[in-house]
Amino acid sequence: MSAVSFTILAAILGVSLLSMPVYAVMGLRRDADQDGKGARFFMGQGDFLLHWFMWAIHPLVKFSLALGLTPDFYNYAGLALGLAAGALIAVGRLEAGGWAVVLCGVADILDGRIARATGVASAFGDFVDSTFDRFVEVFLFLGFAYYLRSSASRSILAQAAMAGSLVVSYVRARGEVLGVRCTGGLMQRGERLVLICLVCLVEPPLVAYRGWAPGSLVTWMLGFLAVTTTFTVVHRTLWIGSRLRANSGSR
Numbered sequence: 001m002s003a004v005s006f007t008i009l010a011a012i013l014g015v016s017l018l019s020m021p022v023y024a025v026m027g028l029r030r031d032a033d034q035d036g037k038g039a040r041f042f043m044g045q046g047d048f049l050l051h052w053f054m055w056a057i058h059p060l061v062k063f064s065l066a067l068g069l070t071p072d073f074y075n076y077a078g079l080a081l082g083l084a085a086g087a088l089i090a091v092g093r094l095e096a097g098g099w100a101v102v103l104c105g106v107a108d109i110l111d112g113r114i115a116r117a118t119g120v121a122s123a124f125g126d127f128v129d130s131t132f133d134r135f136v137e138v139f140l141f142l143g144f145a146y147y148l149r150s151s152a153s154r155s156i157l158a159q160a161a162m163a164g165s166l167v168v169s170y171v172r173a174r175g176e177v178l179g180v181r182c183t184g185g186l187m188q189r190g191e192r193l194v195l196i197c198l199v200c201l202v203e204p205p206l207v208a209y210r211g212w213a214p215g216s217l218v219t220w221m222l223g224f225l226a227v228t229t230t231f232t233v234v235h236r237t238l239w240i241g242s243r244l245r246a247n248s249g250s251r
Contacts, residue, residue, distance in 0.1 A: 164229025
């Protein structure tokens with residue numbers, strides 16, 4: 001890990017650890033937006049981190065509003081950062097790609113919060129946001145597939161993880177169209193991005209320290225995503241299907 005990257009990561013971790021007790025003392029206020037969407041992090045086990053993070057980035061929301069930045073700005077910024085992250089991963093710049101994923105995730109959160117704060121939230125905005133989210137995931141997994149191109153099996157693993165990730169989102173969207181909302185499952189988009197980001201930042205120094213082949217940790221991560229997204233798809237399909245049957249009264 002480069003000195004600059006290590007310094008940034010250490011600073012972020014330090015500020016985060018210092019701010020968590022402050023958040024706890026202030027009453028562990030849950031974020032209304034996340035509660036309204038039924039958002040969970042790692043099946044509820046990481047909800048503290050989810051609501052703490054929303055509290056922690058609130059100053060960014062206020063700063064963005066003061067600058068007059070719009071939801072569209074963050075939508076397109078997130079898309080551009082996702083494309084950059086995929087390109088950086090593809091050429092082996094995993095650390096830089098990881099930081100691009102971090103910024104992309106923050107932009108994705110800010111666009112919705114600013115839209116609601118300014119009263120411009122709309123079905124069109126939700127459609128654009130969710131569509132851009134899918135493009136970002138495609139960029140990332142294609143980057144991994146190219147990065148691992150020397151091994152056909154590992155490259156296919158990246159494609160399997162991409163397929164699972166996209167179908168997880170599709171099942172939820174299809175369920176909502178049919179009137180059934182489902183946000184459950186282990187490997188939702190937030191969890192996927194956090195895992196991708198962590199692996200991109202940790203792999204270079206860990207591989208160098210352990211003497212592993214480049215891409216070793218990435219391969220394990222992609223295999224984990226391929227399996228857990230498949231389980232999430234199965235869980236959501238069964239859950240939504242059972243409710244559709246119950247609602248229709250069919251046997």
